[in-house]
Structures are given as structure tokens and as C-alpha cells.
Amino acid sequence: MTALPMLAHAQAKTVVTLAYGSEYVFDTNDFAKKWYDDVKAAFEAKYPEAEVKLVPIPGGYTDIINKLSLLYRSPSTAPDVAQLPTPALGQFQSSGWLAPIDDKLATADWWKEFPAAIQSEGRFDGKVFAVSTGENDSQLYYNMDMFKKAGLPVPWQPKSWDDVLTAARAIKAKITGVVPLWLNVGTSSGDNGLLQGTGNLLNGSSDATILDPKTNKWVVDSKGLREVLTFTKTVYNEGLGDTLSDLFSPSAVTIPLTLFQQGKLAIAVGSNYYGGNWTKTISSPYWEDAPKVIGVVAIPTVTGQAPGICTTLGGWDLAVSATSKSPNYAWKLLDVMEQETAQIDAANWAGFVPAAESYTKSADFVNFSPPYNAVAAQVLPYGMLTPAKAEYEVWSHALQQATGNLAQHKDMTVDQAIASIKGYVSNQLGADQVETR
Structure with a gap:
């Protein structure tokens, strides 16, 4: 009997995990679900060889910090990308849990539009470990x-x-x-x-x-x-x-x-x-x-x-895990989350001001809540950050x-x-x- 040829297995997709607050950051849980579902869909359409595994974290501010702290303690559970509150960045960076991303930021158009103060909020010892995904002023x-x-x-x-x-x-x-x-x-x-x-x-x-x-x-x-x-x-x-x-x-x-x-x-x-x-x-x-x-x-x-x-100034930031098995795809996911449509949706649905200057001038942002959004954008460049230290x-x-x-x-x-x-x-x-x- 002639042996049948073996069928080639489809190559497994690269999985990128994304952890975020599902009940606290956005104005409604439905807004949070829609935004992260949209991000997942946009990433997977752009990179069909990869997929996003969402890791929603219920509860309030402290619950998010505590859960992320537990996840980061083991490389097997550390999310490739995580949404972190600005005041806690020092705690997570000093623990060695976050990866520097300066080389990637050098070619990111949106990063060039961040005010200097906002660029510095995730900078420690001269390296950037996190980037803003929405500010409060x-x-x-x-x-x-x-x-x-x-x-x-x-x-x-x-x-x-x-x-x-x-x-x-x-x-x-x-x-x-x-x-x-x-x-x-x-x-x-x-x-x-x-x-x-x-x-x-x-x-x-x-x-x-x-x-x-x-x-x-x-x-x-x-x-x-x-x-x-x-x-x-x-x-x-x-x-x-x-x-x-x-x-x-x-x-x-x-x-x-x-x-x-x-x-x-x-x-x-x-x-x-x-x-x-x-x-x-x-x-x-x-x-x-x-x-x-x-x-x-x-x-x-x-x-x-x-x-x-x-x-x-204070808001939420995105960071790549220092132990990510797919750091390039983790960065690609972060980059998708920083694009204009995603950032303006996040601003409008979570009560943020986008960090990129051109985003703050977009009619989709300014006209979403007039006159309030326009004034929030006006004062953003004058904001001062708290020290990035635990x-x-x-x-x-x-x-x-x-x-x-x-x-x-x-x-x-x-x-x-x-x-x-x-x-x-x-x-x-x-x-x-x-x-x-």
C-alpha cells in the first residue's frame, strides 16, 4: 500500500497578550470592550500571522495595580503589552518588568507629536519604557x-x-x-x-x-x-x-x-x-x-x-514586557493602539486628552464635547508631571x-x-x- 503524503500543518499564529482595566478606565464597560475589540481587529487585519489575546482586569484602580503586579512576577503570565496608570510606572519599571522601546519610537510619527513633558512620563534613567495612551489634565x-x-x-x-x-x-x-x-x-x-x-x-x-x-x-x-x-x-x-x-x-x-x-x-x-x-x-x-x-x-x-x-498631567500608558517572547509584535500592537482613530476613540470614550498634538485638533475630538475638549487640549502643553519614582x-x-x-x-x-x-x-x-x- 502506498503511504499517503502527510498534510502540512498550518503555521501557528504568534499570540500577543494585552492586559487592561476593563471596568475602571473607560466611561462604561461597553466602551472598554468595544475599544479593545476594535484594537484586536485592527491588529489582526494588519498582521494576519498574529493574534491578540485580551486579558481584561475587572475592578478599580487598586485592583488593576495588584493584578498586574501578580501577572508580571512570572514570565509565563506577564502580558506582552499592558495598560498602566502613569503614577505606577516607577513601581513597575524599577521592578525590571518593562522593556525600553527607544529604538522603536525613533521611527514612530505619533511620538514626535507628543509634548516634551508627556514624552518624559515613561522615561527612566534616559530610556523610555512606556508611552501615553491618553492624558488627564x-x-x-x-x-x-x-x-x-x-x-x-x-x-x-x-x-x-x-x-x-x-x-x-x-x-x-x-x-x-x-x-x-x-x-x-x-x-x-x-x-x-x-x-x-x-x-x-x-x-x-x-x-x-x-x-x-x-x-x-x-x-x-x-x-x-x-x-x-x-x-x-x-x-x-x-x-x-x-x-x-x-x-x-x-x-x-x-x-x-x-x-x-x-x-x-x-x-x-x-x-x-x-x-x-x-x-x-x-x-x-x-x-x-x-x-x-x-x-x-x-x-x-x-x-x-x-x-x-x-x-x-496623569493618565494611562502602554508598556511592553521585558520578558515578552514576541517583542516585535508587542511593539506592533502598541503602535496600532497609538494611531489616530484609536486614540481619539479612547479620548472620547474614556475622558482623555490625546497626547499627539494633531489628534487634539481633530474635529472628531474637539466637537465631541464642546467647549470642554478644546480647553483641555489648550492647557495640555502646560502640564507638569509628578516624579517617575516609586x-x-x-x-x-x-x-x-x-x-x-x-x-x-x-x-x-x-x-x-x-x-x-x-x-x-x-x-x-x-x-x-x-x-x-
């Missing part, structure tokens, strides 16, 4: 009807922090039953709360230094910190801020969205995603009339000093504690708040790791 939101009722100008163009306090005081004097000024303080929202609250003020202060680049020490007392703490103390001593129950709620960062819609809030230091949350027809709280009621303007620097605009978590927590205590205890002084910051950071990192400027 902050603005001042204000109720135009309340401003008119209080005799304040509309449109509003505050030039200093004193202008903000003046407006809040006028609201308090003229309108009862509303919160004059929302300023996120305390530890309930962690680093995210600082990014959407007093961190913005520090970046607009006389000295925004957190980690001294010359000494590599953490700044625990400076003119800038004292300006931030003085402003915070003034807001809560004068009864201009919100209740402690709201400030210390686990959902504190999103409370202003509802307060504005209920007509209970006049001004807020808030994130760029506010407008999109109000105006997306499937989001909650949907508020079609928001653009007619709530204005938006850049946050001024403390005295109006150059550049006159201040904001934090120890930042300690410094950040110290400032959160200090601002929360000032809101709770009217008799607490700025000197005492500074002492608490110095004591906490010194105890955690060592007295030789802190300095006064």
Missing part, C-alpha cells in the same frame, strides 16, 4: 448662572488664585445652599485625588519642585508648598469648600459632576473628563444643557506669573494627609501641616532623603 469649571447672580463676569478669566477666592467669596455672600469652591483634598482618592486637586495648585505655585533634580531629595518644605497649604486652609477656614463627607468619600473625584448638575456647586478644580461625562448620551450623569450652564477656563498660576496656566507615592500621601487635616481642623497651622509632611516622608524614606527649599 485639569481646569476650572464654573456655573455661569450663579456668576451672573453674584455679579461676577461671564465669561470668567481669573488671573491669580486670589481671583478664584474672590469669586468663591462672592458666591458665598450672595447665594445660599451651594458649595462655592470644590478643591479635592485628603487621602480618599489617593494620587488620583491629588492630580485632580491641590497638585494643580502646586504646579502653579512659586516653586513646584517635588524631587530636587540636583540633590535627588524630596521637597517637604518650600514656598510653593506653603502657598498651596495656605490656599487650602483659606478655602476651608472660610467655609468655601464642600462637606467633609463628600471630600472623604471614595468617589470624591466624581462628586462635582453631580453637584454641578444639581445646581449645588459654583466652581470646581476638576478634570478634563467632566464635559464628556455630561454630554455623552449614554453616560451618567447625562446633562445635555451643561455647555449652556457650566463654563470652563484654565487654572491660573498663583500670582499670574508666566506661563499663567497650570495643570497636572517613592513618589510616599510624598504624595504626605501632602494628601496634610490637606485633609487642614480641611478638618481649622486651628491647624500651615507650619504644622508642613511639619506633618516632613515627619511622614522622613519616617518612610529616611531623614537624609528630604530637604527644605
